[in-house]
Amino acid sequence: MDDFYRDFILDHYRNPRNFGHLDHPEASAEDLNPLCGDTIRMEFEVDGGVVRDVRFSGKGCAISQASASMLTETIKGMRLEEIAKLSKDVVLENVGIGISPTRLKCATLGLRVAKSAAIGEIAGWPDEE
Amino acid sequence: MDDFYRDFILDHYRNPRNFGHLDHPEASAEDLNPLCGDTIRMEFEVDGGVVRDVRFSGKGCAISQASASMLTETIKGMRLEEIAKLSKDVVLENVGIGISPTRLKCATLGLRVAKSAAIGEIAGWPDEE
């Protein structure tokens, strides 16, 4: 795992992209990894079914935070339906290296949250559980 | 254990001595072996602190019934205090052979009941729990 922490991962960890909050998010979701307590929140500005802007917030390890940060870049401009269908491959491609099963839960936390924000918005659910 | 079942044991099992009930027992007690469900009841006719007559009843294996039957012969004429102090050696002497730990519980059931009848009478407890 020590080879996981390459420069671009540490950069995303220390300088997360799209970090913070939107003033009036159309969609949002939040979740925690009960095994470690890491949390991530995602907020979307949606227009015509397309995510125009995105912010994430939360706390956790370099894997969860860097993965979430990279994910925000991936999904900006995507349609909600596309986001809802993303598989964990998108995370693995972003981090570019194999991860052990426990840490995979960290890496995919942001994805899980983004997907539930997208699905929630599609289904017209209230944007918070 | 097959050498346990000698003639006199089978005789006590099939023809238990002092089996039945007394009309007006001064002391009595009853117990069950929760591991197998065997039960024994002992009734004493007491006069001047001495057990003048005794009856036992119950159901169970040859070991418990024969041991109880032999015990009634041993204790008839004994003082309550003596009975209260009896150790399991009295049973082992009666049956005259070693017994495995589980079956020892069968062999000593009658003794336990006799002792609690004696102790109960000494203490002036109600003769039934």
Next chain:
Amino acid sequence: MIAVRTPEAIAADFPILGKPTSRGKRLVYLDSAATSQKPQAVIDTLVTYYSEYNANIHRGVYEIAERATETFEAARVTLARFINADHREVIWTRNATEAINLVGYSWGLQNVKPGDVILTSQLEHHSNLVPWQLLAEKTGATLRFIPADDRGVLQLDQLDRLLDGAKLLAISHVSNTLGTITPLDRIVPAARRAGATILVDGAQGIPHLPVDVKALDVDFYAFSGHKMLGPTGIGALYGKRALLEAMPPFLAGGDMIRKVEYEHTTFNELPWKFEAGTSNIADAIGLATAVDYLTALGMDWVRAHERELLAYALERLAPLESRGLAIYGPKDPALVSGVLSFNFADVHAHDLASILDTDGICVRAGHHCTMPLMEKMGWPATARASFYIYNSKADIDALAEGIEKAARVFKI
């Protein structure tokens, strides 16, 4: 599946069966309904766990902790597949008893109301009776019993009436005292129609019969690992997902939580919501090895083998009936799993068991944790021989000879 193995070859997988008794006798183990023996593969699984990857699960990020977590959760999947359930529907418990109590405390206290009926049967093991007595006492519900006839066959003619008002049907899959197989195919649909929740005590079912919880259409199925080749200390509760989701937690503590604050806690998702504290990791993994062993044999083969043994036993022991052997139960191998309950003349079951023991033959004697049934039947105790995959006709021959010996000892 590969039902080409002989019981003798299977027995060779069980180290205990190769070890003579202190009197130098071959061990003839006929008490599998109490607990089964364990194949070397199960023992090896425990040794490997403790020697190679023992670690606490779910939260460790280091190598052995990851291996322990994965193997433990894979064991759950193995067990779930074995009964055709989803792995989230399989809760690890210590044994069948704890599984039944879990339902009593969690589902029962939430759902059973004064005046409700809990229907069970006259054949039940204490573990599927006393929890319901306590629940009835706490909730003001009433216990009712499906009656059994003299041979231990459940009488179903009044079933619909008995089910009237029943919130719960709690019944064993197979009676441990008589081996009678409960006709779930008749009882479950009637219970469904009556709107009852259905719990099956599978302690004697899953070791001996193919079990498909979906096909059986039960809500809960409780069982123990130690009776199905697994280690002691591990069992499971199967529960339908929707029911488990709606139930409050039972034991509280580490692992079953999602988020804890000083004043308030939210609980974890299934199945962990019902697993508080450090699980019995090694034994859960060991049980999966036991399931693999049974799967390799095929449960149809297991059932067929026991049926054949029982038929042989009934035939082999028949001549002793004229000398005082009383065999209980329906005496029909189609209705009974590998269990034979009996008494011999005026030899008390304990004495019989002790005499058999001198020749290395292990049978159980007593009330088999079914005191009310014994009382009803008027049996102070019975001797019980129970069969499993490693038993052969030679074991039954040994039993028959042992009874002959008891006749000599008792001069019958």
Next chain:
Amino acid sequence: MIAVRTPEAIAADFPILGKPTSRGKRLVYLDSAATSQKPQAVIDTLVTYYSEYNANIHRGVYEIAERATETFEAARVTLARFINADHREVIWTRNATEAINLVGYSWGLQNVKPGDVILTSQLEHHSNLVPWQLLAEKTGATLRFIPADDRGVLQLDQLDRLLDGAKLLAISHVSNTLGTITPLDRIVPAARRAGATILVDGAQGIPHLPVDVKALDVDFYAFSGHKMLGPTGIGALYGKRALLEAMPPFLAGGDMIRKVEYEHTTFNELPWKFEAGTSNIADAIGLATAVDYLTALGMDWVRAHERELLAYALERLAPLESRGLAIYGPKDPALVSGVLSFNFADVHAHDLASILDTDGICVRAGHHCTMPLMEKMGWPATARASFYIYNSKADIDALAEGIEKAARVFKI
């Protein structure tokens, strides 16, 4: 007693410690607070049980059943002696969590009334917090907390006020997150004066400190075997006899009964009244072997050894503090058992643990099942190294080097 053994010699008794990781590294196991490793003697005990005398206990009259019963009950006596209790006061459970829940359900529901106070502390493991939240909810009682200061030291100046109206004091012997040893000698007498019943969560106590339940003067002491060299799936509750006698049963089923009728049951005597269903026979016997192992070392030696290791660790890691290492807890080996909780610069505990793992070093990272404490302290997570009898100074050197490596990886 024979405190002449070196940790290296002790480590040789633990097969897992001799097995290199997949990367070929020596296993540096620093997670014994989560679960301890097991000596060969404990593993052998399990193998012997399953290979030689596996049988269900208490009711079997045949040879292996007698041996199983005797060995199982002797294990209880061994454990009872280890804590200076009577064997009837030792109830087998799965783990500390179940032991605590047993008290919550049985003693708690009977004794705790609306308005009563349950006093615990801010340091508790979820297993000694969530059961009391649930009990408070069910009974209308109030939970109160003995506060801890920034270093995790309990603040006792308001103790008498906090104890006012307390029906129960439930407190850990040692904090699993910080290793701080609870001053039971101060708290217990105050609780006695206040008339509270006293439960001590000994999950982190008994593995590391001499425990004498009489000298501690506690009513209940709950613990797990797997943290004290024993197998997973076995633990125990010590309870004062008079309290246990007065408590209603918890789980119901086989073995805990005296006489069962269809409508009514009388319960067995102690300790079996609280042990329903087939016990975890093998693992109880295995735990006794673990206790024998600890007894041979001497618990005073164990405590002294851990204290020495902690002192060494604090010294060895001190230079890293200027580079961002934050060590939590009182930093005084006299107040702390073999636990070291820390964070390093901006490296999240999980990342630190993953980097240490590549060198075979096992530490725990996260909330350690003490979420409210983490929240209060403002630590999103900590890394925790915990020591036991097989750890040596070389293991601490490895930890220090591992943290240096993390500094390099994270370019600190």
